[in-house]
Amino acid sequence: MGRGAYGGTIRRFTVDAYESLADFTYLKAVGRSICMALKSSVLCILLGYPFTFIVARKWKKSGKLLMFLLMIPVYTSSLARLYSLVIMFNSSGLINTALMKLHIISSPLQILYTNGSITIGLVQYLLPFAVMPLYSSIEKLDEATIEASYDLGAGKIKTFIKVILPMTFPGIIAAFIILFVPAIGTYFITDVIGGGTVYMIGNIICNQFLSARNWPLGAALSVCVVIFILLMLYLYSRIGNLDDLGAM
Template structure:
């Protein structure tokens, strides 16, 4: 007579156990580390943005205050031809500034990336050196150089190249010079990082296959450094739209950009709701550019890697 054996039954642990509560003693260090940063962002970033967003839908008071009257008038005013022209001029100047920074910065970044370790550190220090001085002070330095009796006109007249001083200051060209000078490091550093990671064996392979230096640059170097180019262009283009003090000092009010328009609405016209609407529009435009960079920049980097 065979004895029936009872199969061994193993209890499997519950696949979905109840979530255990983390004791407060373990959360306290995390709160102490992250809490101050979150509080700082809420007070000095989130709260001002919410305030600006709210007053952009309100109305300017008779004497410059803000009246709680919900409307979309401030956003509709942006489509006035006067303000659309300012936006167009700002975008054109930003594009020209970005192009100049790229044309001048790419060879400079390439030289740094190919330099020896000692010279590379020296050149990188020279790039970072302007950040040790306030950008406003450096802009005043350009005023001394470009004004009618400034350094440039004095040298040109001393060399008998001109008979009378040139009008260099308070022009669109002076504004672009100030923009390029201020934002040049923001273009060089991403380019340098991208060029330094370039695999030079690919250039050697292109050379072995008979590619001339120009063709190798266009077919190998330029595509592989596209992420650095894209990042540098974004980092130059976006600040150009908001640097109002450069166009104020070097343009003398003749070149009104979006940043100047926003500043004038808050300080001169005291039309805070309209200035807030312009600020929100600039923020949205910046977010769109950053999203494009994250989308296409990441795709370019995946292709080139």
């Protein structure tokens, strides 16, 4: 599929679009997308695992209610939640205003339109999706195995590291896949919080289809993302259990 002179496509076999992917601009966007997706996915798991563990192990009676309350933001507008972050992060927002009134800073901090603000936006968007596979794996822990670890003299920390963590590892990997896949292709978060100054692979794909009208290049980028996701699913099938993806 080739690009027409005025946009659109020409139906002919060509690899020109795939050859264009070697351009440094696209490689940089791919690298940034992978780094941001990795960072946000790991942060979601680090934040979600302790909360989910406490809910599943300590607050069993109210656990399902808490999980339901945590999932409520999923059914609200993602853009509305993102714009609430914009209000908090801008130069006259809640954070800068509070810090200046406390005389911690003398001038507003540049929080909005940075990699840090994009990471926070990704985390708040993806965090609810992390807790479901984590909750499923923690809830199914074998109590007999944990008690046996205590009986053999292992303390709480050693039992967690040697017994509980390996038993919940498939759930952790499932959560990582569920988080990483949308994180690498999400573009509206970088548009809203990044202000269009930070480009990820999703932004470039969107621009190729809607603005540049270079559909072959947009399709080539999309195919590469799909192949990368399929590769991750294959790796997960080798080290985890795909049934956990359907256990939510």
